[in-house]
Amino acid sequence: MALAPSMDYAGSVSSGQKHLGCFRVHTSSRLQCVGYDKKSRTNQFVVRAISVDRPQLDLSNPNWKKQFQEDFGKRFSLPHLRDVIDVEPRPTTFSLKSRTPLKNVNGSVQESWNGYVNDDDRVLLKVIKFASPTSAGADCIDPDCSWVEQWVHRAGPRKQIYFEPQYVKAGIVTCGGLCPGLNDVIRQIVLTLEKYGVKNIVGIQHGFRGFFEDHLSEVPLSRHVVQNINLAGGSFLGVSRGGAKISDIVDSIQARRLDMLFVLGGNGTHAGANAIHEECRKRKLQVSIVCVPKTIDNDILLMDKTFGFDTAVEAAQRAINSAYIEAHSAFHGIGLVKLMGRSSGFITMHASLSSGQVDICLIPEVPFILDGPNGVLRHLEHLIETKGFALVCVAEGAGQEYLQKSNATDASGNMVLGDIGVHLQQKCVPMHLMPSCALCWVRTLYMARLQVSVASQQGCATRTMCTYQYQKSSSPQDSSIQTAGCGIGA
Incomplete structure (x- = not known):
């Protein structure tokens, strides 16, 4: 299916977990883009009307969802060349x-197939x-999603x-x-x-x-x-x-x-x-x-x-397996794998689950703390003490709140991210863990892009x-x- x-894009529109920008949300103004203000990182809807033949949907109205439930044909009338030509x-x-x-049951040959849409x-x-609003998955972590x-x-x-x-x-x-x-x-x-x-x-x-x-x-x-x-x-x-x-x-x-x-x-x-x-x-x-x-x-x-996601997960798994072997073989070994994912951790999460070897998975969607009794570093110490080694998998966009922010942008206009891998490798891990720990850092950001x-x-x-x-x-x-x-x- x-x-x-x-x-329709009104700038770079996203929602905490998945981007909304590739879609028009068809509302009573016929064609609008409803999304999430990525620059301010607040739940501020971004709306841009393409057609003004119907009034815009007022998202400040608490009953906007009810207003949204109107005739499908009106809301989902897709743009067509006939609109202008x-x-x-x-x-x-x-x-x-x-x-x-x-051949049909009567012996005649069926020449056509009802395959048109x-x-x-x-x-x-x-x-x-969902039978109850408390059922698993009934509510998204991010309501804008x-x-x-x-x-x-x-x-x-x-x-x-x-x-x-x-x-x-x-x-x-x-x-x-x-x-x-x-x-x-x-x-x-x-x-x-x-x-x-x-x-x-x-x-x-x-x-x-x-x-x-x-x-x-x-x-x-x-x-x-x-x-x-x-x-x-x-x-x-x-x-x-x-x-x-x-x-x-x-x-x-x-x-x-x-x-x-x-x-x-x-x-x-x-x-x-x-x-x-x-x-x-x-x-x-x-x-x-x-x-x-x-x-x-x-x-x-x-x-x-x-397309590309399954191949990226496959390539990421190979990197995780390599880091696991290195960490498991070393005395008090720690494997650190950084994977793609500026604002989403789907590659990191799926690769971690598929490998079955990852102890800590850090993704942009889920906030985490580094220090303290319930922090990532304390858990890392516990893993070294109990297992003798540990494997950490982190998405490139995770933990940006711990890094120095930059106003620089790349050629596509995206904000240049701080390097969470370097931060964990050079600052956090050596300062908190025993000197005998051996850290193996595997960076695979561009390996996945080049795969068949x-x-x-x-x-x-x-x-x-x-x-x-x-x-x-x-x-x-x-x-x-x-x-x-x-x-x-x-």
Whole structure:
């Protein structure tokens, strides 16, 4: 099952555990972004209305949740090219006769398959009905992480499409950092576009930079070109952070005569893609901007798993096992493993649980104290005294309150984090533990990004992008998609 919520960013929006930024929360103002103020780290909702044809939802009203429960069709009316351009639907060019014909009980051969998706199909998000508010999981640790709506739109092939495939020119661009599965997604986009009859498919090299750097030419893409790119890590098209002025990028899109642009990226990339979408609408261009959420941290609300996550956990486990062997073999050994996760600890938590060897797991979502009788360091002493060794796994964004803050930002505009690993290694552990302790520090921040996808993740990328392509050919709205609801994503 797949969901296709539309995308709108009002800056970098997150909720304590999972980011809300990749989604529009569809409220009575038709299309709004409701989220969490990341800069102030307070429960201040951020709302930006895209359409003013309905009054904005007043989140200061204590009855706003009741107001939210209105007609699904009104709240979830996705943006469409028909909003700005007069386009007529046409029969789909995608054939569902892709399996061996089956014989019915009367002996006749079944030539067709009812595999198209109705526009009103929905995906159920809340699969558990809690009998009591005290039941486990009934309330989130972070109230902003709660999702009020029960349903979202279902993605999939429709009977009608709005583009003429033989005239379509589609572009694909990968932005931000590397992530396992990028080549799987690129490959499946190309293969599915060809199933619709699209032949003019190009890759934009090195992110948004490829739109304005003269020496970065388009890369023609076809089944023959992408057939085996999923066997390698990285991005076949290359990546980069940052970019040019939005108007310059849209000028390039016009000059290249692109009808569809598939953008693979994270928070900053989605923000840029949304700005490109707005500029295209302002110019009334017949262009669909399609975003594929790329986050190795698995930190997007509602999505079962994002591509890259399983591979990252697999790589993290190898690092944990290495640190365990080192710590277990040393006299009073301590293994310290630092993993990816700026504001979420999903990789750290899943890798720790899967390994079965980790004694202490520190993640950004759960506050902890270092000193005192109930602190991390006292527990570390207890482990050394009782077991003779210990293994600590920490996410890079954990414990930032103990580190010196910096106003510096990286190329993507993210705040530069303090190094919790260095803090534990150089300051805390030597000061509190016996001199005989041997500390082994394993840093794996970028190992996971470079891996080839594991099999379960390759299947996830294939399923997701097949469903996504069906959705985009039949419903040319600007949106963002991933698997959710039924545990299919991996």
